[in-house]
Amino acid sequence: MDVQTMELQQVRVTELKGKGVGLIAAQTFQPSDVVFAEQAFAAVPFSSIATRTCNSCFRRGWRLIPCHQCNLAWYCNRTCLREARTVHGSECKDLLRMQHVNDTVRLAAQVLKRVARDSVAITDGDLVTIDRLQTHSERLSQDLQAIMKTDLSAFLNFCPKAAENFDGNFIEHVLCVIHEYSLLLHDQSGTNPVGMGLFLLASLLNHSCAPNCYLVFNNGNYEANNTMYHTPARLEVRALFPIKENDELTIFICLFLVFWRRTKDFSQGAFFHRL
Numbered sequence: 001m002d003v004q005t006m007e008l009q010q011v012r013v014t015e016l017k018g019k020g021v022g023l024i025a026a027q028t029f030q031p032s033d034v035v036f037a038e039q040a041f042a043a044v045p046f047s048s049i050a051t052r053t054c055n056s057c058f059r060r061g062w063r064l065i066p067c068h069q070c071n072l073a074w075y076c077n078r079t080c081l082r083e084a085r086t087v088h089g090s091e092c093k094d095l096l097r098m099q100h101v102n103d104t105v106r107l108a109a110q111v112l113k114r115v116a117r118d119s120v121a122i123t124d125g126d127l128v129t130i131d132r133l134q135t136h137s138e139r140l141s142q143d144l145q146a147i148m149k150t151d152l153s154a155f156l157n158f159c160p161k162a163a164e165n166f167d168g169n170f171i172e173h174v175l176c177v178i179h180e181y182s183l184l185l186h187d188q189s190g191t192n193p194v195g196m197g198l199f200l201l202a203s204l205l206n207h208s209c210a211p212n213c214y215l216v217f218n219n220g221n222y223e224a225n226n227t228m229y230h231t232p233a234r235l236e237v238r239a240l241f242p243i244k245e246n247d248e249l250t251i252f253i254c255l256f257l258v259f260w261r262r263t264k265d266f267s268q269g270a271f272f273h274r275l
């Protein structure tokens, strides 16, 4: 992967000896400082709790209003419904046609539609792009390979246009990226998983059993979530310990990965390549 050392104000993407790409601190941080914050490149609520999870801000609620076309996406109020118009508008008809599509496939469709919409797969500050995220499909267990195959054919049914617009290898790559990097999104309590999302910059954080950072979703508390500054599907990387400039930023990755839950032999798959 051709990654030069690139800078955001607080972090740098760099090639780490023997580890591949990673993130290092560009300044010092104290415990609980926000090292960086990032909005999801794409995110979906879990379909199993769709009627109780806002499709826009990922708050949980008990009196949500549905999208009147598909009845499959639910919102806190009209503001959240309006905010999701572009993203949901592009999937509403497909959801209506398919009804039962798995969350991975729905997320992959959102990723590809965003790539098509924005022309390039960029994230804030251009530090990393989808096509540059390294995947390890050759190291997947047989179980995961079978899941990938099923997801690919489900995706082609769900989103036949993408099959025409994108190269098959790129679609497979996006599915692999989702399998390897998508993170659990939490609701306003900060602890209940309600969906999954792809965060490109956070995808570069390597795993450590003694990490110096942790992740907080949805601002991590109800109060912040209710302010006008709330940004939907937002992740914060915060310092656990004092961090010095040029220290590598690490997290305990299996706490946050979606597919940790999906297969039993996860650790034998590709996922500890971040070690």
Ligand SMILES: [Zn+2]
Residues within 6 Å of the ligand: 054, 055, 056, 057, 058, 059, 075, 076, 077, 080
């Ligand atoms: Zn909402």
Ligand SMILES: [Zn+2]
Residues within 6 Å of the ligand: 067, 068, 069, 070, 071, 072, 073, 088, 092, 093
């Ligand atoms: Zn809809």
